[in-house]
Amino acid sequence: MSITREGRMCSFCGTSGGPGTDVQLIGGLGAQVCGTCVDDFHALLHDPVQHAAAKGAFPWDRMSDAEVLANLSMIMASAEQNTAFAHEWVDLLRERNISWAEIGRALGVSRQAVWERFARKGSDKSATA
Incomplete structure (x- = not known):
């Protein structure tokens, strides 16, 4: 059995990626991150102004109810991806x-x-082992 990134999505922005796409996913243990998110987080961590602004602030604190609802399906898809990975x-x-x-x-x-x-x-013939 080989565990692949095919059909996976970025756990941060929800972009589909993996083989057959232009989006390279990296990471492991279920969470996957695309190159764009890596670059964005790298920039944030190395810019003292952006880093200070992001520290302690959660994205959902700045979202309207409609935006939170719109993101719920992506959060569920990420959770399902992690369950499948397990x-x-x-x-x-x-x-x-x-x-x-x-x-x-x-x-x-x-x-x-x-x-x-x-x-x-x-499919598992040795269920009692």
Whole structure:
């Protein structure tokens, strides 16, 4: 199994990216960031005026209710992307013969709880391992 960036989006601006697009995504552990956001954050961090203005201010504090609502679908898409990424990691661990009990311990839950959340019904023949 190979974990790819195909079909992913930038977790910060929502731009679709990855192979087959002009948007290169970098990052890992679920969060992906596009080059434009990296450049924007780099500029912000290295400009004392921008950095001071951004410090402590949250973007949603400056948004209208309509803007917050408009961003909700992107936030849900990012959350779903991270959930899918977690499933890919669990699939990778199962392919490496890591037991459900070990995965559960890593997540701080029981073997049964992790199996119920991550087992691909019908595709994992070793559900009890």
